[in-house]
Amino acid sequence: MTTKLTIDINEAIAEKAKKYAEERGLTLSELVENFLRELLESKSKHD
Numbered sequence: 001m002t003t004k005l006t007i008d009i010n011e012a013i014a015e016k017a018k019k020y021a022e023e024r025g026l027t028l029s030e031l032v033e034n035f036l037r038e039l040l041e042s043k044s045k046h047d
Contacts, residue, residue, distance in 0.1 A: 014028075021031040 017031065018028050021028045024031075026034070
């Protein structure tokens with residue numbers, strides 16, 4: 001299941017993130033989801 005989110009971030013960062021994702025064959029949504037998953041998994045290992 002997925003959910004749609006709306007976030008506000010700096011325009012320049014958003015453009016760089018889109019380019020970064022594209023260079024890796026990802027959508028921006030996939031990039032953000034992967035980052036959050038890794039962040040949360042890392043956090044749970046330290047708890």
